[in-house]
Amino acid sequence: MTQLIAMQGGYRLLPFRFMRLGGQSSREILVTTDTGEYIFLSEEQLRALVDRQLRPGTALYKDLLARHFIYEPDGHDPLPEMAAQYLSRKDFLKQGPALHLFVTTLRCNHTCQYCQVSRAPLGGAGHDMSEMDARHAVSRMFESSSDVLTVEFQGGEPLLAFPRIRQIVEEVVERNSREKRNVQFVITSTLHHLDESILDFAATHRIQFSTSLDGPAALHNANRPTPTRDAYERTVEGIHRVRARLGTDAVSALTTLTARSLEQPEAIIDEYVRQGLSSISLRPLSPYGFATKSAQRLAYPMARYLAFYHRALDYLLALNSQGTYLVESYTALLLNNVLTPFSSGYVDLRSPLGAGLGALVYNYDGDVYPSDEARMLVEMGEKGLRLGNVQQPLHELLASPAMQLLLASGVAETLPGCNDCALVPYCGSDPIEHYARQGDPVGHRAFSAFCQKNMELLRHLFVLLRDGSEETQRILLSWLSRRSLADVSLPGYRG
Structure with a gap:
């Protein structure tokens, strides 16, 4: 109030x-x-x-x-x-979109039950980004005024269209020799299709990899099946190959939590420790795309996720206190919003919204969306959030009717249920999530899974900052600074 x-x-x-x-x-x-x-x-x-x-x-x-x-x-x-x-x-408002996602192909060898996008067979035609669309997308990216640009390749499985990745990276590097931006490259991949030529190219251009690891072998293989039933083994092999060639920090992983995942937080976290990973992102299921068709088998009420999260966070804090450094990435993002005067950069926690203003998605067919979630809504028969096509200039895309709709509902401080919430300085509006779940970009906050999740995670975080032991607070600060516990000292008293 x-x-x-x-x-x-x-x-x-x-x-x-x-x-x-x-x-x-x-x-x-x-x-x-x-x-x-x-x-x-x-x-x-x-x-x-x-x-x-x-x-x-x-x-x-x-x-x-x-x-x-x-x-x-x-x-x-x-x-x-x-x-x-x-x-x-709110400094991000002075910048243009910094995150640019290139969907190079929809082809994939997985049949994940919670997949958010449609999948095309490995040899399917008409599901790859064209050379011309890729060139236009690179031009749109450099029309952004942001000094920092992240190029992220997604799919499907983007490595199945590696020639397109090569083209985009080389054109970005050539263009940036004049533009002088700070450019980073990330490939989101299962890592099943790595070869030495891909690793050589990644080493030359300092490309990072992001992959999915849902937990130990039985859980990962159940969540992310492949015809050969060895998804876990091949992903772990890929993690080791990237590290051996590019360095320990060149690959990160995240987990998507199905109903069966919620029963084993310790086993999931232990798998990340076993693989030597330094961060884990405990993501609940998405309401988008193909995932909605599997909801009855895989989904769960938000209350179950929150109970899982509390248990997982307790276990992570215990492991860190014993000398095992493992960060829960979403907690670190929330900590950044609470303890620093800067935005975390995470588009879902921005107000005004980050979709479109902070991120753009160039789909395989040349269409442009304000976020990956907006692209996924296409699989639900909803094309209302399409901004336009890669051939249109950036200023035209950002002035599109879809962008105006999102902007009108993208300032959390003005939304009913958010404007008087004590947590609004640290949260976002995410109108696309509310559009997907409630059919309206404003939504009803009392029934919002987005609000239920973020309010409880922030509430719990503040309780830890208030009541937690000195050891707990040092661990949380080490997550924020990404430094070892031994290097972290507590700041002045906060209240």
Whole structure:
């Protein structure tokens, strides 16, 4: 609930929101500002704050003053500092789209039950990006004003169209010899189709790989079947090959959680430890594309995912305290939004939205979408979020009716249910998810799986920051900084 109360004399209140966290602490109320500052207060302290009963000179008074919950009319003007903080958090708005996804093919040798996109047979025709569309897409990418550009190749299985990847990378490198941008390349792949020529090319251009590892062999093979029934073995072999040729950090992995996955968080995490991976992303099932057809067999209520997440996070914290460094990537993104004045860069946690403004997808057929999720909606018969074609200039794509629809519902601070939420400074709007689940880009936050997930994960994170042991807080900070636990010291007291 936003509080802005005009007073006569003494200190004045600046805008803030609050919510009850629960837990054992007497400071059960989280209070936040638009600039992302936060503090934990007891109910008595909150009432004293609002009723203007706080005594100047106390530690709490000084803390609230420094973090811009209050100000003194005859004292320091807080607005320039607050404006600078807010501009820093929304700095991504001054940039153009930085993430550019090239869907080089729909062909794939997997038949994953939770797949979000249609699949084409390995030898199928008409499912690969053309040379001309690829060239146009590269031109659209360089029309972005972003100094940092990430080129990510997706599919299907993008390595099945490696000549197209080679073309795009070489054209980007040649163009960038004049543009002087900071360009990164990532291939999202099963790693089953690696060969030495691909690894040589990746080494030359410092290409990174991202793959899926759903857990131990039985679980991975059940979730991601192939005709030869050896998906796990070939993926693990691919991870080892990339590391041996390109270095330990050249490959990352994530897991998609089916109903059977939720029964074994420790086994999934142990598999990542066994493979020597430094991060794990515990993703719930998506509501897009082919995944909706398997929902009855694979899906679960969000409450089950959240119970899994709590158990998995407890296990991860225990492992880290014992010397095994393994980051939960989504938690690290949330920590970035809470503990730093900068955006995480993750488009789903941006407000205004990241889709289109921060990311673009060039489909195999030349169509352009604001996000991979918008592309996946095509598989559900929904083409309303198509921005246009790669032959259109970027400014035209970003002025399309679909983009205007998303922009109108893409500012979380203005949405019913979000505008008075204490967690909105750290969250996003994600209108595409609500469009997919509820048929409306604004959606109804009370029934939103996106809100249910992020509100509980953030709430739990704040409880850990408030009540967690010094060891737990050092672990969380090590995830944020991506440094070993021994190198991390706790910052000043936060509330």
